[in-house]
Amino acid sequence: xxxxxxxxxxxxxxxxxxxxxxxxxxxxxxxxxxxxxxxxxxxxxxxxxxxxxxxxxxxxxxxxxxxxxxxxxxxxxxxxxxxxxxxxxxxxxxxxxxxxxxxxxxxxxxxxxxxxxxxxxxxxxxxxxxxxxxxxxxxxxxxxxxxxxxxxxxxxxxxxxxxxxxxxxxxxxxxxxxxxxxxxxxxxxxxxxxxxxxxxxxxxxxxxxxxxxxxxxxxxxxxxxxxxxxxxxxxxxxxxxxxxxxxxxxxxxxxxxxxxxxxxxxxxxxxxxxxxxxxxxxxxxxxxxxxxxxxxxxxxxxxxxxxxxxxxxxxxxxxxxxxxxxxxxxxxxxxxxxxxxxxxxxxxxxxxxxxxxxxxxxxxxxxxxxxxxx
Amino acid sequence: xxxxxxxxxxxxxxxxxxxxxxxxxxxxxxxxxxxxxxxxxxxxxxxxxxxxxxxxxxxxxxxxxxxxxxxxxxxxxxxxxxxxxxxxxxxxxxxxxxxxxxxxxxxxxxxxxxxxxxxxxxxxxxxxxxxxxxxxxxxxxxxxxxxxxxxxxxxxxxxxxxxxxxxxxxxxxxxxxxxxxxxxxxxxxxxxxxxxxxxxxxxxxxxxxxxxxxxxxxxxxxxxxxxxxxxxxxxxxxxxxxxxxxxxxxxxx
Amino acid sequence: xxxxxxxxxxxxxxxxxxxxxxxxxxxxxxxxxxxxxxxxxxxxxxxxxxxxxxxxxxxxxxxxxxxxxxxxxxxxxxxxxxxxxxxxxxxxxxxxxxxxxxxxxxxxxxxxxxxxxxxxxxxxxxxxxxxxxxxxxxxxxxxxxxxxxxxxxxxxxxxxxxxxxxxxxxxxxxxxxxxxxxxxxxxxxxxxxxxxxxxxxxxxxxxxxxxxxxxxxxxxxxxxxxxxxxxxxxxxxxxxxxxxxxxxxxxxxxxxxxxxxxxxxxxxxxxxxxxxxxxxxxxxxxxxxxxxxx
Numbered sequence: 001x002x003x004x005x006x007x008x009x010x011x012x013x014x015x016x017x018x019x020x021x022x023x024x025x026x027x028x029x030x031x032x033x034x035x036x037x038x039x040x041x042x043x044x045x046x047x048x049x050x051x052x053x054x055x056x057x058x059x060x061x062x063x064x065x066x067x068x069x070x071x072x073x074x075x076x077x078x079x080x081x082x083x084x085x086x087x088x089x090x091x092x093x094x095x096x097x098x099x100x101x102x103x104x105x106x107x108x109x110x111x112x113x114x115x116x117x118x119x120x121x122x123x124x125x126x127x128x129x130x131x132x133x134x135x136x137x138x139x140x141x142x143x144x145x146x147x148x149x150x151x152x153x154x155x156x157x158x159x160x161x162x163x164x165x166x167x168x169x170x171x172x173x174x175x176x177x178x179x180x181x182x183x184x185x186x187x188x189x190x191x192x193x194x195x196x197x198x199x200x201x202x203x204x205x206x207x208x209x210x211x212x213x214x215x216x217x218x219x220x221x222x223x224x225x226x227x228x229x230x231x232x233x234x235x236x237x238x239x240x241x242x243x244x245x246x247x248x249x250x251x252x253x254x255x256x257x258x259x260x261x262x263x264x265x266x267x268x269x270x271x272x273x274x275x276x277x278x279x280x281x282x283x284x285x286x287x288x289x290x291x292x293x294x295x296x297x298x299x300x301x302x303x304x305x306x307x308x309x310x311x312x313x314x315x316x317x318x319x320x321x322x323x324x325x326x327x328x329x330x331x332x333x334x335x336x337x338x339x340x341x342x343x344x345x346x347x348x349x350x351x352x353x354x355x356x357x358x359x360x361x362x363x364x365x366x367x368x369x370x371x372x373x374x
Numbered sequence: 375x376x377x378x379x380x381x382x383x384x385x386x387x388x389x390x391x392x393x394x395x396x397x398x399x400x401x402x403x404x405x406x407x408x409x410x411x412x413x414x415x416x417x418x419x420x421x422x423x424x425x426x427x428x429x430x431x432x433x434x435x436x437x438x439x440x441x442x443x444x445x446x447x448x449x450x451x452x453x454x455x456x457x458x459x460x461x462x463x464x465x466x467x468x469x470x471x472x473x474x475x476x477x478x479x480x481x482x483x484x485x486x487x488x489x490x491x492x493x494x495x496x497x498x499x500x501x502x503x504x505x506x507x508x509x510x511x512x513x514x515x516x517x518x519x520x521x522x523x524x525x526x527x528x529x530x531x532x533x534x535x536x537x538x539x540x541x542x543x544x545x546x547x548x549x550x551x552x553x554x555x556x557x558x559x560x561x562x563x564x565x566x567x568x569x570x571x572x573x574x575x576x577x578x579x580x581x582x583x584x585x586x587x588x589x590x591x592x593x594x595x596x597x598x599x600x601x602x603x604x605x606x607x608x609x610x611x612x613x614x615x616x617x618x619x620x621x622x623x624x625x626x627x
Numbered sequence: 628x629x630x631x632x633x634x635x636x637x638x639x640x641x642x643x644x645x646x647x648x649x650x651x652x653x654x655x656x657x658x659x660x661x662x663x664x665x666x667x668x669x670x671x672x673x674x675x676x677x678x679x680x681x682x683x684x685x686x687x688x689x690x691x692x693x694x695x696x697x698x699x700x701x702x703x704x705x706x707x708x709x710x711x712x713x714x715x716x717x718x719x720x721x722x723x724x725x726x727x728x729x730x731x732x733x734x735x736x737x738x739x740x741x742x743x744x745x746x747x748x749x750x751x752x753x754x755x756x757x758x759x760x761x762x763x764x765x766x767x768x769x770x771x772x773x774x775x776x777x778x779x780x781x782x783x784x785x786x787x788x789x790x791x792x793x794x795x796x797x798x799x800x801x802x803x804x805x806x807x808x809x810x811x812x813x814x815x816x817x818x819x820x821x822x823x824x825x826x827x828x829x830x831x832x833x834x835x836x837x838x839x840x841x842x843x844x845x846x847x848x849x850x851x852x853x854x855x856x857x858x859x860x861x862x863x864x865x866x867x868x869x870x871x872x873x874x875x876x877x878x879x880x881x882x883x884x885x886x887x888x889x890x891x892x893x894x895x896x897x898x899x900x901x902x903x904x905x906x907x908x909x910x911x912x913x914x915x916x917x918x919x920x921x
Contacts, residue, residue, distance in 0.1 A: 068721075070720060070721055070724055117905070120909075123717065124661070124662045124720050125909070127664075127720065128662055128901065128905075129901060129905060131851070132851050132854070132855075132894075132897075132898045132902075135847065135848065135851050136851075136892065136895060136898050139892035139894055139895070140895075142891050142892075143888070143889075143891040143892050277725055281721070309740065311736045311737075311740045312736060313736065314732045314739065315732070316736075317729075317732050317733075317736075318729040318730060318734070318735075318736060319733055320729070321725055321728065322709045322730065324725075325713050325725050326709075326712050326713060329722055
């Protein structure tokens with residue numbers, strides 16, 4: 001979708017077009033920079049959680065949106081990242097963000113491990129296996145309570161100087177910058193990591209490797225015959241996707257300071273998937289938009305509702321998901337692109353108006369997307 | 375097979391004002407954005423055997439699929455005096471139109487007998503059992519294999535079964551899509567012989583789509599020639615058989 | 628040995644319930660090619676309907692019939708408004724998975740809205756008594772589950788093999804285009820299949836609820852056991868669901884008892900089973916080989 005549309009636009013590239021392309025990003029970054037100063041601390045904390053969700057969704061999007069492998073179990077990978085971070089810091093005294101890097105590596109390995117069976121198990125059946133993983137994960141945490149703390153939770157502590165002596169104390173992300181509160185500092189650190197991950201993902205997707213991801217998704221046999229090592233692509237994608245989800249989980253651990261199995265149930269996996277689908281599978285920015293949508297919905301809108309009808313949030317999300325699949329399978333980004341394509345088609349309706357709209361979708365999601373433009 | 379025709383009404387009742395059993399006007403259809411048919415017109419009368427000839431890709435199968443409601447279409451389809459465009463296939467079976475799709479379309483995981491029984495889904499009369507038995511008499515090879523899965527039979531047998539199954543609904547019109555496809559010439563001849571017997575004895579009208587023009591023109595009373603989604607020629611089968619252009623284009627003479 | 632037999636029998640009793648849920652999953656898979664991730668939630672919902680009727684004073688058997696009828700309506704409605712419009716599961720797996728997950732959330736949330744988040748208690752259908760056979764105590768409830776499963780299998784057999792409706796449902800499952808061409812109203816039959824599957828799920832819920840307490844997460848683990856059962860048995864085989872159910876029940880009961888690593892996660896053997904079967908024998912014990920579409 002985007003390729004056909006942007007290709008059409010780049011034929012007559014002018015400085016005006018370039019400005020039009022860059023301006024929204026400048027505005028976005030200005031807003032993102034102002035935000036932590038405009039909201040109370042508890043909101044800023046929530047934004048940090050939204051970002052961890054966005055990162056996990058970005059990872060899932062690589063796998064499901066671009067590579068066509070459905071995972072309903074990324075909550076478990078998120079959890080592995082979180083617990084790896086917690087255990088490394090508490091038990092082995094690893095520095096905070098060093099643990100994040102290590103978590104990414106561990107999750108990469110875990111992703112490869114899950115990716116191996118995924119070579120033979122596809123589509124609905126892969127969804128089933130990953131669903132089972134997601135259901136099993138909290139039970140695993142309780143089974144191995146010796147290292148995870150079980151249902152009692154894991155308090156993440158590190159040796160810190162306290163009243164003149166080194167003691168194990170709960171971790172804190174302290175702002176080294178005068179004038180920045182701790183939560184604001186955390187916000188900018190998380191924002192930086194989130195932006196880097198999204199940019200790296202974008203570059204990956206635009207590269208030759210990214211094109212092979214999409215080729216494998218669209219037609220494995222054709223990809224194989226054009227020399228793409230399908231198995232390797234699928235496994236490595238699983239690993240990368242898991243590593244990114246793990247980074248999200250690691251930041252979650254740093255953010256929360258304590259971890260409980262009940263945070264990593266199937267519901268978390270579903271919310272990550274919700275972020276991908278609502279934002280728009282197979283668009284780079286979609287998962288971020290989806291995560292913000294989910295955050296706004298569950299942390300802001302739902303909080304306005306009376307307590308008794310709060311379960312309605314699940315009903316609303318469920319109905320929304322179904323409606324989305326029926327009406328706008330490309331999510332928010334997909335719907336926006338359709339409107340954009342229609343608009344530009346109308347503008348240049350003098351000749352071959354439908355071209356950009358009806359062309360085969362290049363980056364549309366495997367199952368849900370192409371109908372948007374068809 | 376006379377009793378299978380008991381349910382067929384005599385010519386005249388329920389037929390459109392022009393007297394046709396099936397009347398198709400400016401039929402257009404396609405798949406996605408690819409248009410295949412560009413305004414096909416044809417008629418089939420009560421008890422008549424009509425063939426649509428055409429090369430591969432001319433739109434023969436699409437024509438049948440559009441008439442029987444398997445794909446969306448534009449234009450007009452009038453069956454027994456009623457406009458039926460936009461109806462689902464199962465609703466048309468109820469009205470008396472049965473379609474044997476290309477590739478035979480038996481339900482391969484049901485037994486031969488179950489296939490015949492399911493063919494009578496729209497009926498609730500007392501004669502279903504006796505109809506089934508009569509088909510087994512008519513096609514002893516089906517009778518021998520009544521408890522065998524349909525998918526385990528040969529191509530010719532499956533084609534017979536598919537036709538028999540369609541006729542179990544006691545249709546007034548049978549749509550047949552390339553019954554000769556993938557069959558040995560000898561088997562094909564047998565299928566057509568049977569078909570002729572059935573059609574004359576039950577008075578069932580047949581709209582047949584075929585590539586094998588020689589065979590089809592022997593069998594049919596009238597013929598249409600379809601080219602690139604349009605009817606380019608029509609007439610009596612005998613006349614077309616004598617037509618030099620047809621001979622050259624379709625009969626391989 | 629006696630200990631082992633005791634645990635095995637408990638497992639077989641549980642297995643009967645997994646088989647019930649599995650039957651529903653198979654009916655849906657056969658007719659629509661779909662793994663219904665919301666099956667457990669639909670069963671939970673209709674079990675709450677049973678509980679409501681029972682707590683209003685209706686006799687249990689009547690309440691169960693009522694719950695099955697309610698479940699049937701929910702299933703049929705879900706198919707009409709959400710599943711049918713989205714299209715072919717094997718062509719658009721992501722869209723279909725998302726829709727069933729949407730249903731999962733929606734049905735779960737609806738149950739919380741209506742019945743709250745507290746667990747309700749429901750009496751065992753066959754009482755709390757037990758009988759001793761060869762020195763091994765077996766709860767009547769477990770025996771009852773096996774018997775009820777037997778009756779359900781018999782009814783399914785009669786429906787599919789000896790009625791016109793069942794024949795039509797099999798035709799739809801095998802080849803919906805052919806079925807439509809002999810006059811079978813395919814959408815209506817699919818709707819019926821969904822209703823039937825949900826009604827069967829109700830019975831599974833009624834058997835599980837007394838053990839676990841009737842809450843909105845009643846079926847989330849059970850669903851995975853049900854999927855393990857039909858994965859082992861073959862996604863499209865009713866017999867397979869029953870055999871698979873018993874095997875999964877037995878494994879999930881015996882293994883955590885003797886292998887300490889499974890102690891707190893009886894789900895683990897079921898998961899390993901799902902993975903192993905999908906890897907090495909995707910058609911399961913009784914299923915038909917899948918034709919891979921390119």
